[in-house]
Amino acid sequence: MKTFAEFGLEPKVLQAITELGFEESTPIQDKAIPIALTGKDLIGQAQTGTGKTAAFGIPLINKIPVHEERIVALIMTPTRELAIQVSEEIGKLTRYKGLRSLPIYGGQEIGRQIRALKKKPQIIIGTPGRLLDHINRKTIRLEDVQTVVLDEADEMLDMGFMEDIQNILKQVPEERQTMLFSATMPANIQRLAQQFLKEPEHVSVIPKQVTAPSIEQAYIEVHERQKFEALSRLLDMESPELAIIFGRTKRRVDELSEALQKRGYSADGLHGDLSQNQRDTVMRKFRDGSIDVLVATDVAARGLDVTGVTHVINFDLPQDPESYVHRIGRTGRAGKEGKAWTFVTPREMDHLRFIERITRQRMVRKPLPSLSDAIEGKQRITAERVIDIVENGEFSEYKGLAIQLLEQYDSVQMLAAALKLLTGDKKEISIELTPEEPLRAKKRRPDIRSSGRPFTRDRGGSSYRGGSSSGGSRDRRSSSYKGGEGSKDGSRSYGKRSSEGRSYDSRSERRPRPNFSSSKE
Numbered sequence: 001m002k003t004f005a006e007f008g009l010e011p012k013v014l015q016a017i018t019e020l021g022f023e024e025s026t027p028i029q030d031k032a033i034p035i036a037l038t039g040k041d042l043i044g045q046a047q048t049g050t051g052k053t054a055a056f057g058i059p060l061i062n063k064i065p066v067h068e069e070r071i072v073a074l075i076m077t078p079t080r081e082l083a084i085q086v087s088e089e090i091g092k093l094t095r096y097k098g099l100r101s102l103p104i105y106g107g108q109e110i111g112r113q114i115r116a117l118k119k120k121p122q123i124i125i126g127t128p129g130r131l132l133d134h135i136n137r138k139t140i141r142l143e144d145v146q147t148v149v150l151d152e153a154d155e156m157l158d159m160g161f162m163e164d165i166q167n168i169l170k171q172v173p174e175e176r177q178t179m180l181f182s183a184t185m186p187a188n189i190q191r192l193a194q195q196f197l198k199e200p201e202h203v204s205v206i207p208k209q210v211t212a213p214s215i216e217q218a219y220i221e222v223h224e225r226q227k228f229e230a231l232s233r234l235l236d237m238e239s240p241e242l243a244i245i246f247g248r249t250k251r252r253v254d255e256l257s258e259a260l261q262k263r264g265y266s267a268d269g270l271h272g273d274l275s276q277n278q279r280d281t282v283m284r285k286f287r288d289g290s291i292d293v294l295v296a297t298d299v300a301a302r303g304l305d306v307t308g309v310t311h312v313i314n315f316d317l318p319q320d321p322e323s324y325v326h327r328i329g330r331t332g333r334a335g336k337e338g339k340a341w342t343f344v345t346p347r348e349m350d351h352l353r354f355i356e357r358i359t360r361q362r363m364v365r366k367p368l369p370s371l372s373d374a375i376e377g378k379q380r381i382t383a384e385r386v387i388d389i390v391e392n393g394e395f396s397e398y399k400g401l402a403i404q405l406l407e408q409y410d411s412v413q414m415l416a417a418a419l420k421l422l423t424g425d426k427k428e429i430s431i432e433l434t435p436e437e438p439l440r441a442k443k444r445r446p447d448i449r450s451s452g453r454p455f456t457r458d459r460g461g462s463s464y465r466g467g468s469s470s471g472g473s474r475d476r477r478s479s480s481y482k483g484g485e486g487s488k489d490g491s492r493s494y495g496k497r498s499s500e501g502r503s504y505d506s507r508s509e510r511r512p513r514p515n516f517s518s519s520k521e
């Protein structure tokens, strides 16, 4: 690993990096930054949470002159949340240099974006649909762009953005640097690269397995009808600090987040049918910890970086191995540890095995948490909270009352009653979720690296994958259970999503057809 000073960056860029607390470069940064600084085209692949954003962000910022008044850099992301997040990270990196960056995404009032564009940002971070809108209105001109980054390029293809990306890139001069980044690189990415990149350098840091080694992976076999109880016990047993629960469809996410709230968890849902305001509010609450369970469709699977996510729970099995890799990659980021739990119904075991085969990573089988596991987990958290106050808190004003009470009552009884009160009774409201159909095992070839599927497949109007589900939890704190190990051996080639035609959510984010109207992403 290098220090950032060794890349020969401008002092103001270095200063911002130092302020972010980055001491050494990550492996992908190590390899990609020197190449990107030369201006070459680049395809970068590295595990989730390993700093790909800064790997393209730092060289991009380094080369833009401060007095530039034109849009000279364009970053495209598949989702709105990701555009906002990348824009924030770029903002932090340009803090001392003083460049202007702007996120441009669907669902936000266009007038507001037009006003912000008048401040002459040099860097635009956008989702393809809304970008095209602006291009068509001539409120964004890309004729001076020198650097283009496609973050999560494979996902953008899957979402049906190929044509939009082509149309956007037509507006950008041929003479430019193009970079493409993702944790997964399915075969169709090669075609995109051939079309848009010039003699790209491939920078891949996937040592053994494509899933990050810091994530413990486990699965629980559970019948569809038992899933909610299993989830609720799992949350009690594990007490995640922050958890993301993925469900297959929007309906699933809605039902599940509501159910969790009824049970007293601090949860909320995120999917593509919510208004942008609702989406922003949910993300803000999750980032600042005012909710600790985010229930989401795959719209939250890619790229999102929220500090403190200790658990990812796949309430519904993801449609394909790529989705699995990205979903669980929301935890175990930047060298931290994380746990990924996957629920699988007996009929879906084949599909789980398929995911394991493609990711070359075993998930450890765990039993359904028992009621006593759940109770124990909750009590442990209460005890930890009390101990924390005893050790670090200020509670002298309660001592007089404590002495009085202990004169009348036994201390064990007294403390047990207080713990009971603090732990709170579980609201035993019975919950019925609409069952989801089991996923059928795919008959895909495990390795389709060279299969060269036509892009049209992604746009053909078949709706992919699904969407939604749930999540939830409450007491923040990470627990100390010893979980599964997961196993070795990685791979990087993935199957693509299959096109079985259910209408799923996160992919509602997908645009089935080119549509210039506005901003579906």
Ligand SMILES: Nc1ncnc2c1ncn2[C@@H]1O[C@H](COP(=O)(O)OP(=O)(O)OP(=O)(O)O)[C@@H](O)[C@H]1O
Pocket: 021, 022, 023, 024, 025, 026, 029, 046, 047, 048, 049, 050, 051, 052, 053, 054, 182, 183, 302, 303, 304, 305, 329, 330, 333, 334
């Ligand atoms: N050199 C570094 N040292 C410490 N932390 C870093 C470094 N580079 C990036 N990070 C932090 O690591 C976290 C993950 O980075 P980032 O979101 O760029 O990952 P990613 O590789 O793009 O993951 P994904 O595949 O999920 O999109 C961020 O919080 C980022 O600030």
Ligand SMILES: [Mg+2]
Pocket: 052, 053, 151, 303
């Ligand atoms: Mg990323």
